[in-house]
Amino acid sequence: MKLIxxxxxxxxxxxxxxxxxVARPYDLWDLMYKIWLVISVIIxxxxxxxxxxxxxxxxxxxxxxxxxxxxxxxxxxLEALWTIVPLIIVLYxxxxxxxIFTQMRKPPENAMELKVxxxxxxxxxxxxxxxxxxxxxIKDTEDKKCKPEECYSIDGVFQNYVYIPAGVPIKxxxxxxxxxxxxxxxxxxxxxxxxPGRTTYTWFQINKPGEYWVFCREYCGQWHARxxxxxxxxxxxxxxxxxxxxxxxxENAQLAKNKAQEVAR
Amino acid sequence: MREALPAHKPWFAASLWEWIFTxxxxxxxxxxxxxxxxxxxxxxxxxxxxxLELFSPGADYIKPETYNWFLTVHGAVILLWWAxxxxxxxxxxxxxxxxxxxxxxxxxxxxLGYWMFFAASVIALLTFIPGxxxxxxxxxxxxxxxxxxxxxxxxTALFVFIWHLTGFASIAGAxxxxxxxxxxxxxxxxxxxxxxxxxxxxxxxVIQLLGVPSVAGAVTMLFLDTYLNTSFxxxxxxxxxxxxxxxxxxxxxxxxxxxxxxxxxxxxxVVSALARKPIFGYRSMVVAIWAIALVGFLVWTHHxxxxxxxDWVKILMSYTTLLxxxxxxxxxxxxxxxxxxxxxxxxxxxxxxxxxxxxxxxGGLTGIPLGIPAFDIAVxxxxxxxxxxHYVLGMAVTLSxxxxxxxxxxxxxxxxxxxxxxxxxxxxxxIGSNLLYFAQLIxxxxxxxxxxxxxxxxxxxxxxxxxxxxxxxILAFGILLAIVALIKGALSGEKAPNNPWQSNSLEWQxxxxxxxxxxxxxxxxxxxxxxHGYCKF
Numbered sequence: 001m002k003l004i005x006x007x008x009x010x011x012x013x014x015x016x017x018x019x020x021x022v023a024r025p026y027d028l029w030d031l032m033y034k035i036w037l038v039i040s041v042i043i044x045x046x047x048x049x050x051x052x053x054x055x056x057x058x059x060x061x062x063x064x065x066x067x068x069x070x071x072x073x074x075x076x077x078l079e080a081l082w083t084i085v086p087l088i089i090v091l092y093x094x095x096x097x098x099x100i101f102t103q104m105r106k107p108p109e110n111a112m113e114l115k116v117x118x119x120x121x122x123x124x125x126x127x128x129x130x131x132x133x134x135x136x137x138i139k140d141t142e143d144k145k146c147k148p149e150e151c152y153s154i155d156g157v158f159q160n161y162v163y164i165p166a167g168v169p170i171k172x173x174x175x176x177x178x179x180x181x182x183x184x185x186x187x188x189x190x191x192x193x194x195x196p197g198r199t200t201y202t203w204f205q206i207n208k209p210g211e212y213w214v215f216c217r218e219y220c221g222q223w224h225a226r227x228x229x230x231x232x233x234x235x236x237x238x239x240x241x242x243x244x245x246x247x248x249x250x251e252n253a254q255l256a257k258n259k260a261q262e263v264a265r
Numbered sequence: 266m267r268e269a270l271p272a273h274k275p276w277f278a279a280s281l282w283e284w285i286f287t288x289x290x291x292x293x294x295x296x297x298x299x300x301x302x303x304x305x306x307x308x309x310x311x312x313x314x315x316x317l318e319l320f321s322p323g324a325d326y327i328k329p330e331t332y333n334w335f336l337t338v339h340g341a342v343i344l345l346w347w348a349x350x351x352x353x354x355x356x357x358x359x360x361x362x363x364x365x366x367x368x369x370x371x372x373x374x375x376x377l378g379y380w381m382f383f384a385a386s387v388i389a390l391l392t393f394i395p396g397x398x399x400x401x402x403x404x405x406x407x408x409x410x411x412x413x414x415x416x417x418x419x420x421t422a423l424f425v426f427i428w429h430l431t432g433f434a435s436i437a438g439a440x441x442x443x444x445x446x447x448x449x450x451x452x453x454x455x456x457x458x459x460x461x462x463x464x465x466x467x468x469x470x471v472i473q474l475l476g477v478p479s480v481a482g483a484v485t486m487l488f489l490d491t492y493l494n495t496s497f498x499x500x501x502x503x504x505x506x507x508x509x510x511x512x513x514x515x516x517x518x519x520x521x522x523x524x525x526x527x528x529x530x531x532x533x534x535v536v537s538a539l540a541r542k543p544i545f546g547y548r549s550m551v552v553a554i555w556a557i558a559l560v561g562f563l564v565w566t567h568h569x570x571x572x573x574x575x576d577w578v579k580i581l582m583s584y585t586t587l588l589x590x591x592x593x594x595x596x597x598x599x600x601x602x603x604x605x606x607x608x609x610x611x612x613x614x615x616x617x618x619x620x621x622x623x624x625x626x627x628g629g630l631t632g633i634p635l636g637i638p639a640f641d642i643a644v645x646x647x648x649x650x651x652x653x654x655h656y657v658l659g660m661a662v663t664l665s666x667x668x669x670x671x672x673x674x675x676x677x678x679x680x681x682x683x684x685x686x687x688x689x690x691x692x693x694x695x696i697g698s699n700l701l702y703f704a705q706l707i708x709x710x711x712x713x714x715x716x717x718x719x720x721x722x723x724x725x726x727x728x729x730x731x732x733x734x735x736x737x738x739i740l741a742f743g744i745l746l747a748i749v750a751l752i753k754g755a756l757s758g759e760k761a762p763n764n765p766w767q768s769n770s771l772e773w774q775x776x777x778x779x780x781x782x783x784x785x786x787x788x789x790x791x792x793x794x795x796x797h798g799y800c801k802f
Binding site for chain 2: 032075090213
């Protein structure tokens with residue numbers, strides 16, 4: 001009981017520091033992570049320390065300790081103890097996880113909707129005003145392999161920055177055009193599969209301007225590993241300006257349009 | 266029809282003809298063991314190939330198709346041949362000996378099961394022919410696996426037949442083992458004085474019997490979708506790819522208990538025998554095994570937490586998943602309590618078994634957050650998952666399999682293994698696998714997705730991938746040493762006594778190796794017979 005109260009106090013402390021949250025719902029995940037980490041380390045110590053102690057103390061010694069104590073075959077009290085205490089711990093973890101998960105899954109009402117369609121291998125991002133951006137995997141060909149620093153770079157044609165306003169919650173509405181893909185925003189700690197014939201969603205909010213990774217996490221064939229996008233998080237005014245402007249490269253606009261037409265078919 | 270050949274010669278004197286047509290459970294067990302171990306080595310070498318490719322970012326040695334084929338075969342082979350198949354080897358050899366029977370209930374069905382397993386092995390080898398590769402991953406999710414042209418999934422048919430044939434072998438084995446244990450025990454052996462290994466095998470085989478039809482149905486539908494143009498999983502024509510995931514994981518989650526429950530059994534046998542003390546809380550151990558097998562069927566959607574299923578299902582299965590930790594915890598605490606006031610002999614099998622316990626605890630503790638959707642959402646399909654199941658399968662199951670090899674080696678071969686090499690191999694395996702798998706846990710927390718042939722050159726990721734590759738090679742060296750310790754023992758080891766561990770269990774009351782018909786006369790079993798280790802002997 002003391003442990004649970006302590007952990008609740010600990011989680012209250014963790015929530016209090018919301019001012020410097022870089023991304024949501026990563027802050028909630030981080031809380032869950034810390035709770036789990038503390039409990040796990042304690043459990044590991046509780047099991048491993050006595051084990052190592054027994055392993056060293058109760059070694060076989062010829063003439064002195066040749067047979068173990070035959071009377072210790074079980075103890076109902078102890079066995080009940082290590083049934084009930086773990087039961088309480090997992091019920092607490094599942095319930096706290098439940099509470100956090102409910103918060104995590106609920107997109108704020110002012111969220112901006114971003115439609116994302118996956119294909120093998122890339123994503124089309126569509127903004128509320130219809131503007132489209134494409135992020136397509138950089139593949140190797142028989143005669144040309146990309147260098148490690150090029151394989152995950154932004155070249156303006158196949159790969160474009162996905163502009164995201166800082167501090168604004170984004171609801172990503174996800175679907176796929178061919179096989180199952182996935183949408184993982186690293187900084188926000190959210191993963192959601194993109195299933196053909198279904199619409200799924202996730203939401204995130206990044207407060208600090210900068211560049212952030214998006215990866216595909218569901219195996220989708222040959223170039224699964226290169227299926228990435230880069231979010232460029234910029235202040236809100238700059239985002240508005242970008243949103244009204246033309247797409248930087250005409251090839252990109254054409255590629256995105258072609259892909260979107262394929263999706264419509 | 267041909268009469269089954271009587272097993273008139275011990276296994277080491279048998280001709281090739283007798284091996285092929287044998288119905289002797291000991292020979293079939295050894296054949297399972299050899300096939301499993303050979304495939305374990307093949308899958309391990311493929312893992313080394315992948316680790317070399319991932320040593321640095323960029324396309325280095327192999328093409329993505331090759332990498333994906335390595336990964337698919339590594340996954341399928343390690344799970345179906347090693348983690349499941351190796352227990353068929355132990356179960357075949359040991360069950361009749363442990364219950365005082367002369368053979369299994371259906372010797373010919375048993376032989377058929379092995380040869381189906383062998384046929385699956387041939388199909389797995391067929392994927393080595395260029396153009397035959399399977400690149401579906403061991404899960405074979407549609408629409409990737411069922412659509413030609415997109416994504417390069419390879420020969421889905423071979424993937425499906427591997428599942429069918431190993432599934433047939435599993436069901437044949439399950440029917441056989443369950444019947445054997447129920448109907449052929451010596452009088453006096455009841456539910457609460459069977460070996461814990463037998464309880465582990467029984468629970469695992471009940472899971473096989475109930476679960477395999479589900480996955481067999483799923484892959485059959487996948488086959489029909491791919492080649493006969495049906496639309497079970499095609500959303501454009503009213504199908505649903507999530508249906509496959511449900512059917513697949515309904516078996517494939519409980520399947521991890523098929524892999525780990527017999528491992529628990531081996532740990533219990535070895536720990537009690539070499540701590541020279543009865544196992545602590547025998548009854549709660551038995552109840553825990555069966556509880557895990559039962560609840561194991563109610564948790565499968567935790568593999569699908571991000572696949573688009575309703576949130577309430579996630580919460581429900583989150584509770585059931587975490588409940589599994591309770592019986593598992595009981596087992597771990599009981600093993601620790603067994604060490605209290607024991608007289609621990611640090612022979613090689615004991616080292617492997619104790620290592621398996623402490624490593625399984627890490628596997629279990631890292632499994633708990635994956636059952637909590639609020640945690641899983643950030644690490645689903647990341648290296649954290651890879652690290653978690655390698656702590657369970659690559660460490661707990663593999664270390665217990667090697668504990669089992671060393672422990673029963675005197676009984677199987679009649680020779681002692683090489684003790685010095687065995688102990689050395691344990692420490693090298695521990696160092697290598699912890700470097701490898703702990704690095705996977707950390708890089709997973711940082712976000713590295715799994716099944717990646719290439720990765721962005723983020724500095725900390727590169728470092729951790731290099732640590733993994735070093736760990737993998739150290740681990741491979743350790744496994745090599747362990748195999749050398751066993752083979753060297755079989756070839757030139759000293760002759761093994763009948764009961765080197767002074768165990769009470771029935772298999773140790775026989776000569777080493779056991780004669781063809783096991784027991785000349787049925788062994789006498791008292792009502793208070795205690796199969797575990799050192800008690801009242």
